[in-house]
Amino acid sequence: MDRHPTPPPAHPSTRRRAPLLRVASALLTGALALGGCGVRLESPPPAEPSPDAIEQVRARTVDDALALADAARAAAPSADEATRTVLDDVAAFSDRHVEALGGVYDSGLPDATPTPGTAATTPAVTDVTGVLGALVDDAARAADDADDVPDGALARLVASVSVSRDALADRLAAATGAPRPDPAPAAPDVAAGTAADATADPTAAPTGEATPGDATPAARDGARALALAHDEAAWTLAVLAARAADDRRATLLAAADGHRRASDTWAATAGVVGRPTDPRRAAYALPGGLDDPTVADALPRTLEQAVADASAQAVADAPAGARADAIASLRTATVAAVAWGAAAVPFPGMPELATTPVG
Incomplete structure (x- = not known):
């Protein structure tokens, strides 16, 4: 008689459970690894933050300064000496304005792919008359923004930029002998208010x-x-x-x-x-x-x-x-x-x- 009987075979359900546990463990480990790396497969890509009222004013004043600098440099080569002196100041002052305002905002995110047909169609200003009109319009817009922006320190800076542009417009009109134009009507997204006061x-x-x-x-x-x-x-x-x-x-x-x-x-x-x-x-x-x-x-x-x-x-x-x-x-x-x-x-x-x- 055999004193050490052979143990009965494992139950079939026990044999199936082991590989299932190994698969589940592998899946759990992978999920934890992805979580530790901050990866969320279901998360959308990061979006640009929406600018608040203060950032809108700052960015708008920077954009206008960049455009003025480009326009003045484009118009300068064909201008007479007196006019070119003023245009050089328009470009140099506008560069300083961009610097003081903090430059162009860069979130670090990739630029969005532009939708076909939505690109800006406004032609670039390249002549002295266009620069004069842009100075007047941008001075008025900055005056409106300086009055409305919630931040007092930014209001002071933008008001100074507005007055600087206004003085440049006076000088450019005097140098060219051209009449100083009236400001164009304010865009819908810029509150009306102080432009007339600042250019009175x-x-x-x-x-x-x-x-x-x-x-x-x-x-x-x-x-x-x-x-x-x-x-x-x-x-x-x-x-x-x-x-x-x-x-x-x-x-x-x-x-x-x-x-x-x-x-x-x-x-x-x-x-x-x-x-x-x-x-x-x-x-x-x-x-x-x-x-x-x-x-x-x-x-x-x-x-x-x-x-x-x-x-x-x-x-x-x-x-x-x-x-x-x-x-x-x-x-x-x-x-x-x-x-x-x-x-x-x-x-x-x-x-x-x-x-x-x-x-």
Whole structure:
């Protein structure tokens, strides 16, 4: 008799279970490996993020600057010397604008394949008349954007770019003898508002439509600083007028009167008229050497540049939709500074960006 009987054969279901378990284990291992690598076979490819209102303004201002630079360089070779000088500044200033705004946004994603028939059909500007029209239109669009954009710092920069373009348009029209065109109607995606204000009569005072109760604390601070800058300009120009010859005295007195009225308007906007918080003074310090004609001649443009700086800060301080007067003030001061002999700059009212030579 056999003392060690042969064990019975494994059950058929047990023999089938082993290979099934091995297959399941392999599938699970593969799934874990794919998960660890971040691979999701069912996930769609990444899409470009939708730009918010701030990015739309920044990108639009960059695109306009790039187009202006290209147009100015295309038109320059056939222009006369005076016109070519302005076109060179258009290109150089626009390059600076692109740089200050951060350049073209690149998400790192592949460019989308364009749909047939959807490519832009707007012809490139290559002539001086086209450059002049583009400067006017782009200045107006940037003024609208500066008034509306939620970010105050970007509003200040875009307002400066707008005023720079506006000044370039004035120079190009003067160099060519061509009339300055009116801005084209705003595109549907650009809110209407401040273009007319930013391109208005440069001698006009602020409208002062905002009331002190409507202004934010920051906006009142900006208005108060502007009232002070205008008051100092008015007082100093009056002193210069008293020391000037007759042919210059009338110009200085007219400028002083304009600044005095603007100071009163901004003081009312700030809500400081007749209050201890009114920053305006009875007198201001004068620079030394006023008997030197060079010093005396430079002082008016220095005063206007100080008003421009305060205006640009007032743009940043004011809330969105309430910056029209500050933008107009920036343009007014920039035009006046140039009239007193100041050089054209790519960033009016932003002295921190004026350290790098242009051209």
